[in-house]
Amino acid sequence: MGKKSRRRVKPEKVERMPFRARTFEGLPGECDWVALREFVPAATASVALRGDVAADTRVRVCTLLPAAAAGLVRPDGEMWVGLQVTHNFGDVSRDLAAVVERGLETEPGSEIVIPDPGVGPRLQDLVDPESDFPVDVQEGFDFWTAGVDDTSDAVAAGIEQANELATPTERLSEVDAAYWTQLGERQFLRWVMPHDEDALLTALARLHVAGDDRLDDDVRLIGSFRAHGLLVPVWEMLEPTPATALEGPAAAFQTRLNEALADSTPLTSEQRGARNGLANRQITVR
DSSP: HHHHSSOOOOOOOOOOOOOOTTTTTTTTHHHHHHHHHHTSSSSSEEEEBOOHHHHHHHEESSSSSSOOOOOEEEETEEEEEESSSSSSSSSSHHHHHHHHHHHHHHHHHHEEEOOOOOSSHHHHHHTTTTTTOEEEEEESSSSTTTSOOOOOOHHHHHHHHHHHHHEEEOOOSSSSSEEEEEETTTEEEEEOOOHHHHHHHHHHHHHHHOOOSOOOEEEEEEEEEEEEEEEEEEEEEEEOOOGGGGGGHHHHHHHHHHHHHHSSSSOOHHHHHHHHHHHHTTEEOO
């Protein structure tokens, strides 16, 4: 064997999508996309595609599909896309766009399977920016078989297993992307907010020092998640509180938060300490 034939061939470098902190920025309902992707157990929404992509076409977005599938085309031709999947090729928006692209070419009644999609259009390139994004929170996953006459044993077993893991969840109607949930004996409100992270932390610190960060006496701010470039403040209910009871307090808090966001005065030492405490209690989920 000659020297030339013994040389190692370098693998071809695969071009990757550039990193974007705010995965869903620019999409209708950005904050709800984050919620459905990361912590809402069972919900669906729908979004329209651009006319030059697929005229008069809406895609049904689901938190979870059977076997955590990336997507499927229903027997009636409707495309369903799953958000909570086992793969992540680096840019979630590109992954989802690839599912939609393949779905447009997939026969009805088939699952949509994608390999690493590489560089290409993102979801923002396919979705109509004027579309709405109505979210419908489900009690479980029985919607998987809606309109299907014959359900396989595997799908029925999957629904039963998924329903056992689905925690009670409700979306507030008076504010955007705020979700009440019960985990065991504890109740929480997780609220995805679209504001710049630094500005939001500063505003929350101002409200905390003023005693205005609670939604009610028994509903206290305990920390926040960081997901897809956005903050998700979390409140815990010290006493059992239905979601409907949080509607008015959440709307009132939104007003206080907007005022705090507009405040540009320097933070006091107490407010800086509160801000550091909030930053230290963040948990990054993506």
